[in-house]
Amino acid sequence: MTKIKELISTQITIVGGGLAGLACSIRLARAGLKVILIEKNTYPFHKVCGEYISNEALNYIQSLGINPFDFGAVSLEKFWLSSPSGNKLELDLPLGGFGISRYTLDYELSKIAKKEGVQLWEGVFVKDIVNNDKLNKKKDYKFVIETSKNTIQSQIVIGSYGKRSNLDNKLKRDFSTKNSPYIGVKYHLRTNLMPNNVIALHNFWRGYCGISRIEDDKFCLCYLSHKNNIIDFKKIENIEKQLFTENPFLNQIIKKADFLYEKPEIINQISFLPKKLIENDILMCGDSAGMITPLCGNGMAMALHSSKILSDLLINYFNTKIDFTILKNEYQKYWSTEFRLRLKAGRTVQHFFGGRKSSEFLINTFKHIPSLARKIVSLTHGKSF
Numbered sequence: 001m002t003k004i005k006e007l008i009s010t011q012i013t014i015v016g017g018g019l020a021g022l023a024c025s026i027r028l029a030r031a032g033l034k035v036i037l038i039e040k041n042t043y044p045f046h047k048v049c050g051e052y053i054s055n056e057a058l059n060y061i062q063s064l065g066i067n068p069f070d071f072g073a074v075s076l077e078k079f080w081l082s083s084p085s086g087n088k089l090e091l092d093l094p095l096g097g098f099g100i101s102r103y104t105l106d107y108e109l110s111k112i113a114k115k116e117g118v119q120l121w122e123g124v125f126v127k128d129i130v131n132n133d134k135l136n137k138k139k140d141y142k143f144v145i146e147t148s149k150n151t152i153q154s155q156i157v158i159g160s161y162g163k164r165s166n167l168d169n170k171l172k173r174d175f176s177t178k179n180s181p182y183i184g185v186k187y188h189l190r191t192n193l194m195p196n197n198v199i200a201l202h203n204f205w206r207g208y209c210g211i212s213r214i215e216d217d218k219f220c221l222c223y224l225s226h227k228n229n230i231i232d233f234k235k236i237e238n239i240e241k242q243l244f245t246e247n248p249f250l251n252q253i254i255k256k257a258d259f260l261y262e263k264p265e266i267i268n269q270i271s272f273l274p275k276k277l278i279e280n281d282i283l284m285c286g287d288s289a290g291m292i293t294p295l296c297g298n299g300m301a302m303a304l305h306s307s308k309i310l311s312d313l314l315i316n317y318f319n320t321k322i323d324f325t326i327l328k329n330e331y332q333k334y335w336s337t338e339f340r341l342r343l344k345a346g347r348t349v350q351h352f353f354g355g356r357k358s359s360e361f362l363i364n365t366f367k368h369i370p371s372l373a374r375k376i377v378s379l380t381h382g383k384s385f
């Protein structure tokens with residue numbers, strides 16, 4: 001006989017416990033709201049990410065309850081950009097940032113979430129979210145969330161499930177039907193070939209690779225490659241052997257660094273296409289609302305910033321200061337003002353990356369007009385929030 005799962009009721013269900021979901025959960029729980037946060041993995045766990053966080057997010061992370069520098073974060077103040085031939089540009093980063101692994105950062109935030117009273121369901125997978133749009137009163141349990149553990153009925157749902165998930169197909173989101181040509185790969189390593197305060201972006205054919213310091217004397221090496229490299233070279237190792245060696249900086253790293261994982265973390269089908277912010281009344285936050293190209297090194301700051309905007313609005317909504325229509329309109333308005341231009345700038349710059357000639361052209365142009373380089377960096381970054 002099939003066991004009937006218990007039906008759980010809550011005010012807010014957050015699907016996906018990355019930075020966006022964790023930060024929303026902490027703020028909403030602190031405001032006295034009943035929050036369930038569902039994450040399919042169990043903390044701590046590794047994630048494909050360059051692990052460079054722009055300083056614009058530092059105050060906010062501290063306000064959530066952790067100081068990344070207490071956990072070994074390292075300040076990053078300089079930026080190197082190289083073409084496959086080894087032509088290198090060096091810049092000071094106007095705002096700068098810091099390096100810390102997602103393994104540590106997400107884990108520490110998950111501990112704070114639990115302490116604040118968030119019901120954190122780890123190792124639980126969300127299969128489907130159904131919206132009964134006939135239920136329109138604030139106290140109505142409008143959403144039914146089907147998970148691998150229990151079924152939840154919830155007044156509000158936040159979708160913070162990242163770049164791409166099974167739920168995008170269920171919700172028939174436009175971008176989910178389109179093939180996305182990028183794969184992401186990440187390692188942790190030890191090396192003495194890199195200064196501690198630099199974030200480097202090294203181009204290779206049809207891809208680019210970021211390297212920067214994180215805690216415990218480690219570096220994070222993370223790259224984005226066009227899937228045609230996999231088609232041509234069959235395996236990740238072959239891309240690294242054949243294409244990294246062309247760029248003298250990557251060549252040194254790949255041959256001399258001490259790689260700490262047996263296998264890299266890998267994700268595919270990364271999409272930078274525009275997404276809808278609100279889907280079937282589910283409020284998207286972080287990468288599930290829109291993803292900036294990783295070369296801008298700013299996705300985490302954006303995920304955190306969007307969590308701040310959304311949680312503030314939801315607190316007003318539950319305090320009956322605004323209704324749901326106003327909440328949705330305000331969220332769209334703030335989100336567009338903060339992020340639309342940055343996403344567009346990121347997509348535009350990405351065209352110059354991963355090409356032998358185009359990255360050479362970009363670096364030479366930046367060397368001749370350093371003010372242009374600084375302008376582009378500032379277009380893809382925001383202010384402290």
Ligand SMILES: Cc1cc2nc3c(=O)[nH]c(=O)nc-3n(C[C@H](O)[C@H](O)[C@H](O)COP(=O)(O)OP(=O)(O)OC[C@H]3O[C@@H](n4cnc5c(N)ncnc54)[C@H](O)[C@@H]3O)c2cc1C
Nearest residue numbers: 016018019020040050051052126161162184286287299300
């Ligand atoms: C190659 C690469 C390099 C990058 N480098 C940087 C960088 O250096 N700096 C930077 O700021 N940004 C970088 N980014 C972007 C950054 O990783 C993201 O913007 C950030 O992780 C977004 O956070 P999030 O909370 O929205 O999503 P995520 O951190 O992806 O979290 C989503 C969570 O939802 C969970 N989930 C998904 N589906 C379900 C489900 N059905 N049920 C339950 N749980 C589910 C996932 O397990 C995941 O933990 C990079 C991205 C890539 C691809």
